[in-house]
Amino acid sequence: MSRTTLIDWLRAQDDEMLAGLLSARPDLATPPPAETAVVVVRAGTSGSAARACEGLDTLSLAVLEAMILLRADLDAVTVDAIVPMIGNGVTVDRVKAAVKGLRRLILVWGEDHDLRLASGVSNALGPFPGGLGQSKPVLAEVDLPEVINDLSEPERRMVVSLAHGPPIGRTKDAGFTGSLERAETPVQKLLAKGLLLHRDPDTVELPREIGLALRDSPLGPVAVGEPPLRTSAHKAVTVDSTGAGEAAEMSRHVENLLNRWSEEPPSVLKAGGLGVRDLRRLTRDLDVDETQAGLIAELALGAGLVADSAATAPEWLPTAQADVWLAATPANRWATLAAAWLDLPRLPGLGGRRDARDRLLVPLADELRRPHAPADRARVLGALADLAGGEGVSDPEDLVAVLAWRAPRRGGRLRDDIIRWTLREATALGVVALGALTSAGRALLDEGTSAAAKRMAEAMPQPVDHVLVQADLTVVAPGPLEPELATAMAQVADVESAGGATVYRIGEPSVRRALDAGRSADDLHELFRTHSRTPVPQSLTYMIDDVARRHGRLRGGTAGSFLRCDDPALVAEVAASAVAHRLELRRIAPTVLVSPLPLIEVLDELRDNGFSPAAEGPDGQVIDVRPRGRRLASRAKIAAPAPRPPSQERVAELVAKVRAGDRASASRRGRSVRLAAGDADTSGTLALLQEAVQQGRSAWIGVVDAHGVASQRILEPIRVGGGILEGRDSETDEIHRFPLHRITSAALVEE
Template identity: 30%
Template sequence: MQPVDSLAAHLRTLGQDQLTALVAIRRDVTLDPPPKTAEEVAGRLLQPSSLAVACSLLTLPQLQVAEAAAALDQSCDTARIAVLLGVPKDDLDLGAALDRLTELALLWPEAGGLAAGHLSEIFPTPLDLGPGAAPLYGSLTLAELRRLAQLHGLPATNRGKVDLAAMLAHSLADPETVRRIAAPAPPGVRNRLTELARQPTSHLDHAGIRFGVPGPPVPWAIERGLVVPSMWGGSQMPREVALALRGDGSAPFDIVPPGLVLTPIATEIVEREATAAAAETLAAAVAVVDCLSSAPVPLLKTGGMGVREVRRVARTAGQDEDRTRLTLEMLTAGGLVEASEAGLTPSAVYDEYAAGDPADQLLGLVDDWLTMPAGPLAPPEGSVLPGRLLYWSEQEEFILVPLRGLFLRTVVEAVPAGQATTLDGLVERIAWQGPFISAEAEDQLERYVTGIWREAHRLGLLAHGAPSALCRTRLSAGADAARPQAEAMLPRALESVLLQNDLTAVVTGTPSAALLALLDGVATPESRSGAWTWRFSPGSVRAAFDAGHSAEGIRARLVEVAEGGRLPQTLDYLLDDVARRYGQVQVRPAGCCLCSEDETLLTEILHTRALKTLELVRLAPTVLVSAKPPAETLAALRAAGYAPVGLRADGSPAVEIRRRRRAAPAPDDFDDGFPALHDPAAIARALLGGGPAAS
């Protein structure tokens, strides 16, 4: 039976709850359009990419059981796996691993055993074994196959090559049969067979040619089908033979995870430190966006943001470089900041974010961090200097996004409440907890884990090496369930401010978006962590007047938010003093001057209706001032029938060269949306005949 048909038949035996749980775990199955039949679900579950995602959810012993099952292929069952792993059939750890693999539909019952042939997509050479007997025997002639069948006491008449190869392979699937055949081997041959059985498979895929294990062929073993000759004098041992000769317990089964060093720590210390870190992260986001709001931050022509610009932003925002790097990456990943040819600027989405409660802001940043395609706090690779920011790699994204989730799961499971750990041993523990994901990182795993450790502490997910309550709840129950923890760490934004006689304003908490905008508009920020502070000065008040505010308007708004409902006398005096001096000197805009000795002509131009948009003003009998720049003024005069001449600042004629205009290249059409994910329960109901699969 084909794997799709076999899995579809298994799916039909599941109940509503079991099928819903499976589809919820293997969520990629629910991509639009939703599957409508068990065969469609099975086909999606067996896609190599989907199998890889499922394997990323396995611990090392679970993955080892899956590899052992792949090695056994069609002869896979619980008893054979137990023998291969060297544990009893009823071993609890083996049972738990098989339950997990069945839960993920990586294994399922079939004909009294377990379906495992499809796992070759993930384990092409399981346990470093070569191909099975059936494909290797397929290279032999019909006469050779009949001879082998007769030698092993198998019926050989009226059978073709495929049937004979399959029959011989099935016979060799029994380890006792292989050992019985190999028992009479001469000592030298037996040593060579043992060597071949334990030697990792060696093959080169080149122009469709597969090479066998190097070394002299063993005629005695070839005659009995224990070894199959390959090209250029090599030989290959069938997988079933190698497994039998390796012996029971030859497959690894590492059920004990690497230990971590744990030390006691008071829960209140963890929560206090996590709260302080989370508050500083929100404050850093505000400070960095303030810096970006003044002018776009230029990006490198080769992509990303240079170290020099990162450090400039850090100085301007009053943040350390590490927090600035993390903040810029998170804001960009979450769409709160946008990168364009003009540079890095805040997006309109940021205003919605800033208007939310601090708890929602923190949870939003955590979500952005979990899907962030970069590791800004990972130690530099091959350099003492940190690299540029926002230089995203698709390969790193595929590693870092699942690795962050694996990191949090590992720490939460391995570090109980009231305990803390360190980085020592954490990389090994993560590699045990998620070997499939860790293998993708290769030699970068330690660097990535170190960066994630630092980032999690900055966000308040970890503190002193211990998971916070926010981290545990967010991981186990999701963002909605974690909101009470986030609110406990960051209460609702404050709407009032303490105005002091020394012309400072203090908010002992997180100010609301409206209060923040008011104080930023009339005072200079001094601190944005812990207690937020501002200082009023003649320059800050004048800037508020420049923005269109009046002294009375500022006074009234400050009284509304001031604790006690009144302003200090010093601040009253400051507002009045700046207001009295404000506007004594006036500056009017002027785009250019129109000069002519013909006063009558200038008078005519001044009163020409078609030129009203120039907002002309007469400064002297022979001088008019236009509010528009020279190019617009010249174009308007020419359109009105006049023949002006443009001059440079030194009075020389400005020569105009007509330039050929070209339209900017149209952007490539693309769809940046992701396919919809449908409700697992709805898909389960549809497969069981209970309704449509649409979400």
């Protein structure tokens, strides 16, 4: 067997393999590794190995578990030894293909006849590989089939149950230490016979040897092949038109949310999020269920259309971005929401569930934040993107099973739920329809927001410029209305039902709303006369005129502050003063003046002009309204972005750096100089490097970059001066320049 180490093996691989490793496992590349040894040390940590295992399919995980059972962390094994451990008709070629993928991630290393398990993998996969317990070597010398046959039926049922995993069980008899004669229960008898292991006062464990003796194959049933995915073929135009309908509906719901929260913003809970009462009100207002309402609120937050006001009494308020969104075309509105959902680092589907402390999880709360949610959505949509255009999944549970096989460890206990939530949310957004990606959804994944908006615009029906007014004072819009007409109809009528055609209802309150917005009765008559393809009923004309006749007789206004005095002469003096114009004071009664400015400004100006006003509260008592000092608004938390693989250019730089570090580590060094921590005197380094230039010798240098990351390399110094070392890398022939103050050590290389 080979005696090479993983570091030696990885150094012997080509640059393409190292680049693929750093791309597939980006945590190994941050911060930039100085040499191969650093890469191997990072890869061997349990956390890094666990992250790498999250992307493995069921067969690859079975190969790793088989190698753990074969003790491949201690001695090399062969592919031929792994095959019978998995069983279930798996072929050597399938196992070799799985090993090749594991080798690219350096979870295993070596050739097929000399395979070893990388450190960290055993811990990453947990204490029970293949659902088997720890080994009890003494049982290897026992005739286990005969022992098992001699067990009583209750004892046999217990060991068979534990043999198929997990191999531990909780029981009050776990602490039994008596003899077989004193044993009464099946657990006590198995403990006395040495066929169960004592883990703690409440837990027993079945030894690995017993589990293997009771199984048909060492790892038990392993799904070596991906489950079938049943699909249905649809016309692409049908998928796109269905998705466009859902997209329009979602945009309408978000618009209604913005309108309602503009008028009555809900409070932000003390712990953050949207309260149950406000969620139920939103559910009633939008006529959707709570799950859908939570998704709509999350989309508005993710797209930056609403935010926490961060005031003393915080509320969820629309932002200035909401006005930009409302003015956009329907397709661009959708694209904004869809892109926000795709990158949303949150799981809206968690809303309504309870956490480990039995606390209710509500929409917009921090507890719904999951940095890896975008990657999970991309995985689900990527599986649909692999299907042909118009081809959709017949049953969502088929996709759940397929993705669970492809990555059984990804997503934890929420793995299957995340897939279902993603399909449901994508369907509600029009990214998916009839189980298939829409053309706009596919463009969103492949080409970006602009291309997706263009595809959605093509799928959406063209806006219409007319409506159908009915005798019962309902108005039917036979399609999406042109923006100006849609705005006018929203002012004068209420939506009664939406879909392919929208039905509006006109009533006195809605007509009054249009008049409040500044429209006259003549404007409303002209609106229906020019845009209705059906005759305008007389009842509508009479109602508009009747409401307009009564509208505005009683008027109200706003005032920021008021001044009152029992002496009309003093009020008149203030109104006639020069300061009255600056304060925009208006007399509404002989003893009352009002101003649109805040009271504190009015009082300060009057005092500066010789008057002596006092402030009063709602009860008429004098109060102190002087400011209490400056306050800083609360700042929104900035979420750390999800980790992304480095670019190809960055990977190439990292590979070059690692190779340079390897050459430096392998070099024989002669006389050296090292700076102590905090030492700013570089004269020794300068002298050594100048000597290397004069003698034409290579130099080993240790460098710390601007980010504090250390590296080392071998250079042929060309010039030293002006605080800069300029040298050539003999392997790549590249010229490098390093500030002398960043060189922490240097040495001449012995030939």
